[in-house]
């Protein structure tokens with residue numbers, strides 16, 4: 001069995017770009033492949049898995065940027081590897097630097113401006129979506145980094161889908177009613193759709209945005225899901241970087 005890494009067909013056409021999302025079968029010798037978050041007890045095992053994962057693509061672990069995510073709207077421009085603490089979006093123009101979002105239900109949003117050679121990796125769960133981390137990061141990227149809305153491509157990786165993301169009223173009211181459906185006493189919120197609309201509001205081209213239809217909550221053989229597995233849930237990585245060659 002080959003390791004399974006998911007790719008966006010839109011981003012795949014750029015040969016100078018590396019991107020992908022890990023799955024539970026990213027390592028053929030170990031089902032339930034878990035890249036771990038920072039709270040996990042088994043840090044040594046996580047580190048081993050991370051090194052294995054990046055090695056699959058010839059990426060040195062020392063050229064990776066990780067984020068200690070806190071469901072905030074904090075974004076950071078990075079130009080060196082390491083861990084960015086208390087942060088949920090990273091952007092770079094540096095070749096050979098690989099940006100990571102850690103996920104288990106939240107949406108990993110990867111982007112690439114091929115004209116300006118800028119990449120980014122954004123973590124958008126319900127809090128980040130309600131607080132508009134995507135708009136804030138893209139406003140910054142447009143105004144300060146001069147990314148071009150016409151030459152920027154996006155990939156939303158697998159996340160919990162609009163039929164599975166169930167919340168109580170206190171969370172549902174944070175979103176416009178057109179994104180919310182009632183289900184008995186609960187509510188369903190369409191987080192990918194909200195983030196898609198954020199991008200078109202910013203002026204990005206819908207044709208250059210790919211949204212994965214795979215649901216982390218439903219597809220338990222492929223994905224970790226925090227909703228489903230609670231504290232025992234593992235983590236996947238979504239990664240993007242401009243190759244150094």
Ligand SMILES: [Zn+2]
Nearest residue numbers: 161164215218
């Ligand atoms: Zn679902």
